[in-house]
Amino acid sequence: MRRGRLAAAVLLLLIVAALLAPWLASGAADTMDLANRRAAPSLSHWFGTDELGRDLLARVFFGARVSLAVGLLSALVAGALGVSVGAASGFFGGGVDAVLMRATDAVLSVPRLLLLMAAAAVVQPSVPVLVLLVGGIGWMETARVTRAAFLQSRDREFVLAARAAGASPVRVILAHLLPNASGPIIVSMTLAVGRGILLESALSFFGAGVQPPTASWGNMLYQAQTTMSTEPWLALFPGLFIFITSVAVNALGDSLGEASVSERRAPA
């Protein structure tokens, strides 16, 4: 639990920093300090500066806006898709279930990054398109846990009672089955945030994701690769932030998972 709170606090801090970036680092991200190009980290530039003399700390804040937004929004897309597929599969069963689950297996069998890279070659992604792409290959886990949760409660008394009382399938799903599945769904969507951030940065790391001048942590790393032997800080800091975010999201997902399991185990 303590770990979960710490993780949530770190994430909150990152989100606040991202939201406040225009005020915290107003102008600094684009201001070129030509006398201080490629400066190593110092008191005036904590993370150093890049080849145009722009402050790296400010750019990391601005990169956070894009990276976190892609992570969070893509998880929402993945969650909506996954819940729909899993709910249909678990509720209707039979042929619908068989087809949807085989489709889920098929998408899970294609290595995610390769699929994303090929898809990004098809459409030159803007940030909104990137959100859809990353969400579009991240729904499978949510679909599986939603289906499993639906199967568990599909034949329980309160669902049968609702059906007997004449509730429509949509109402049974939304009002009775979905609330009972919310625990595992939230956990899987939390983990999808972390995966989304990693996938976006991996794609941008190949120069195929977020395009400059928009800064994301991934494309900052992409640009830093060529000058790594002389300006290592340009590669170190953006990556460190990807790492910290990803650890925090996974820790949060883990402790939410433990919480939802122990809640279900506790006698009602």
Add this chain to the structure above:
Amino acid sequence: MKYFRRVGVSVPLLLAISLGVFGLIHLIPGGPMAVYLSSPGVRPEDLARLTRALGLDQPLWRQYLQWLGGFVTGEWGFSFSDGRPVIDRVAERLPATIELMGASIVMALVATAPLGIIPAVGRGWVSRGLSIVSFAGISLPVFWFGLVLQLVFAIGLGWLPSSGRTTPGDGGAMDRLAHVLLPAAMLGAVHAAAWARYLRASIADTLEQPFVNAARARGVPPGLVLARHALRPALLPALTIILLDAALMVAGTVVTESVFAWPGLGSLFTEALARRDYTVLMAMLMLASTAVVACNLVADLLYPLLDPRVRA
């Protein structure tokens, strides 16, 4: 009989994947001919001739069937960037990737053992520290970890080469070992962390089983309880995970080989993507997915053989 059914499920799965891959690649703007459209000095009649020669004037469903039939029989078509058979290009890159994956599985296993076993049995700060390491490990952005390895061991300390598979003109065993260490560590790190977490959970589960308590009650020393009673059943689930992950490693090679300029299948994929070499791309996406499906199948079939309890 059960085995046949398992194999039978994989076939429609692969068919569904092949449809998806084919559809995706044919959505690329400009289609397969995009490469030629941008090259100077190409006349319209050349384009028409090429389109006919490659069968691209056929209806899509026929192109799909031809491609699928070709894929199954090893006729993967010709690379758009150098005109050589795709299967040759894949075959010449395969050894490098197998070498990299082999080295990285070995390194990952070496790291998995202490990371998984010590936190499962110990209580002190060492085991807590190790479990934090494996937790952080699963969240590691692989590409960044590779850059850090390069920065520290190749650029900073100068102990190991920063890229490539051999030094030109050398290529002895020590030279190849030196080249493979960093990329293998990069590729294996995330997997080692994940495996360690499974192993730890799996050992912790087994240690609560009655037969372990019985062994303890009989006075079997703790080390022996672990080695003889707890480890063997705990290794089974871990082994399945390792097998499933081996297939996913294929995707990891794309990033690893790009960072370390390793001349394997991963770099072939990025090169093909940059040049819109769509025959190579389709073949590689299909190969990677087939590897995943095959590893899933093997894990399923192997499990009852290794664990007598599931055999019934």
